[in-house]
Amino acid sequence: MKIAVVGAGYVGLVSAACFAELGHEVVAIENDLEKLAQLHSGCVPIHENLLSELFLRHAGIRLTFTSDISDGIRNAEAVFITVGTPPAPNGDADLSFVEAVAREIACDLQSRKVVVEKSTVPVRTCEAVRRTMLLAGADRRLFSVASNPEFLREGTAVSDFLYPDRIVVGVDDEYSRSVLAAVYSPLTNGSYYRRDDAIPGYSAGAPRILFTSVKSAELIKHASNAFLAMKISFINTVAAVSEAVGADIRQVCEGVGADSRIGNRFLNPGIGYGGSCFPKDVLAFRSIATQLGCDAELLTATMNVNQRQRDRFVEKVRHAVWNLRGKRLAVLGLAFKGGTDDTRESPAIEIVRRLVKEGAQIVAYDPAAVERAKRELTDIEIEYSDDPYEACRGADALLVLTEWQLFSELDLRRLAQLLRCPMLIDGRNLFDPSEVKEAGLHYHSIGRRESEAPLPESEELVPWHQ
Numbered sequence: 339m340k341i342a343v344v345g346a347g348y349v350g351l352v353s354a355a356c357f358a359e360l361g362h363e364v365v366a367i368e369n370d371l372e373k374l375a376q377l378h379s380g381c382v383p384i385h386e387n388l389l390s391e392l393f394l395r396h397a398g399i400r401l402t403f404t405s406d407i408s409d410g411i412r413n414a415e416a417v418f419i420t421v422g423t424p425p426a427p428n429g430d431a432d433l434s435f436v437e438a439v440a441r442e443i444a445c446d447l448q449s450r451k452v453v454v455e456k457s458t459v460p461v462r463t464c465e466a467v468r469r470t471m472l473l474a475g476a477d478r479r480l481f482s483v484a485s486n487p488e489f490l491r492e493g494t495a496v497s498d499f500l501y502p503d504r505i506v507v508g509v510d511d512e513y514s515r516s517v518l519a520a521v522y523s524p525l526t527n528g529s530y531y532r533r534d535d536a537i538p539g540y541s542a543g544a545p546r547i548l549f550t551s552v553k554s555a556e557l558i559k560h561a562s563n564a565f566l567a568m569k570i571s572f573i574n575t576v577a578a579v580s581e582a583v584g585a586d587i588r589q590v591c592e593g594v595g596a597d598s599r600i601g602n603r604f605l606n607p608g609i610g611y612g613g614s615c616f617p618k619d620v621l622a623f624r625s626i627a628t629q630l631g632c633d634a635e636l637l638t639a640t641m642n643v644n645q646r647q648r649d650r651f652v653e654k655v656r657h658a659v660w661n662l663r664g665k666r667l668a669v670l671g672l673a674f675k676g677g678t679d680d681t682r683e684s685p686a687i688e689i690v691r692r693l694v695k696e697g698a699q700i701v702a703y704d705p706a707a708v709e710r711a712k713r714e715l716t717d718i719e720i721e722y723s724d725d726p727y728e729a730c731r732g733a734d735a736l737l738v739l740t741e742w743q744l745f746s747e748l749d750l751r752r753l754a755q756l757l758r759c760p761m762l763i764d765g766r767n768l769f770d771p772s773e774v775k776e777a778g779l780h781y782h783s784i785g786r787r788e789s790e791a792p793l794p795e796s797e798e799l800v801p802w803h804q
């Protein structure tokens with residue numbers, strides 16, 4: 339099938355490459371000429387596992403790029419809209435890019451197409467897209483509008499696309515249903531998984547495609563992300579209680595998550611959720627719910643708990659090192675989660691900024707996100723290190739802010755020797771408290787009592803101010 343994808347951002351690029359992987363002929367349309375030049379030269383402009391592999395396989399063959407929307411959509415049967423929907427100052431999603439694309443498609447409509455909204459948008463956006471296209475003069479017989487929300491997580495987006503839990507397709511007419519069923523048929527009929535060259539992944543069988551009305555599909559996206567964000571805020575609330583009474587949140591999570599009605603995924607406490615989706619989606623969902631006159635208190639609480647979690651972590655650091663002014667703190671992790679270079683709405687970035695404003699000196703390491711962090715943290719001065727151990731040399735404490743797998747594999751004894759003060763403050767619960775203690779480090783984590791390594795004999799104690 340011939341497919342056009344408008345907007346080669348994160349979702350657009352992954353979707354376009356994966357559609358090509360499924361055997362479709364894909365044109366990705368991007369109006370940022372610098373990005374387009376990168377794409378033409380075969381460069382993948384984002385850090386995403388397996389995406390380079392898909393580019394090697396398909397770029398220039400089944401996956402091509404253009405800045406010309408009219409050219410790009412000419413032969414397409416399905417046109418996916420994957421442009422950005424950033425938050426507007428009032429919390430609504432800013433849909434001006436979606437509107438602009440809808441108008442352009444309307445002006446270039448020469449053959450029948452299904453226009454599929456894939457960006458995360460509030461319920462009723464497809465209705466507005468359809469109206470915009472009609473007002474722009476599109477022939478109603480030549481298009482229908484569908485919704486196909488994505489559930490891609492950064493870092494595992496390609497596998498999430500090819501091995502989804504479910505595929506949600508919102509359609510209000512038979513034609514759209516048949517086109518979108520054909521788009522995803524290599525996954526739903528299992529033929530993709532039987533290919534020798536299939537990207538490996540875990541699948542418990544071919545995924546289910548769920549056809550719903552357009553409005554229901556739009557709501558599924560916001561409801562899913564808001565639920566996951568709420569689950570994280572919930573467990574962060576429990577973690578605070580657990581810490582206060584001296585329980586162990588890992589055991590609590592195991593017990594709670596073992597109930598199959600709850601499940602143990604997205605039940606890890608930490609420094610709060612970040613990224614380009616959860617914060618924005620919860621805000622936008624609350625905004626649309628409020629506009630519709632519906633109660634959105636649960637969403638407000640989810641956001642407040644998330645903010646409070648960052649505050650609590652800064653308090654924890656203050657409690658551990660006493661005065662922040664003049665303290666040298668090693669920070670491991672700047673990305674909003676492990677496996678990505680993305681620092682958008684990263685709790686780590688906010689925490690670093692606040693610690694610096696309180697007088698701490700930061701030396702930070704992240705395996706992928708340093709360049710992006712530098713662009714974001716222009717208002718403060720911090721040092722960057724290209725080695726996690728070096729970052730710790732002579733520091734008054736080590737802070738772990740992102741759940742990179744490689745951090746959990748660090749040699750704790752070596753860290754203890756490099757740090758000036760053997761203090762580990764773990765915002766992601768990456769370590770086992772008894773192992774940290776054995777390595778000679780004091781340990782502060784989330785939802786567990788702090789654990790003290792034996793203090794050196796009094797004459798060996800290093801005063802804080804030295």
Ligand code: UDX
Binds near residue numbers: 608
């Ligand atoms: C999310 C959704 O998972 C995905 O379905 C949607 O399409 C886009 O938004 P993503 O933003 O890539 O994906 O990250 P995700 O893995 O969901 O993590 C979001 C945030 O929650 C991160 O900051 C992460 O560290 C945090 N998190 C996640 C927790 O604090 N605890 C958890 O148990 C899980």
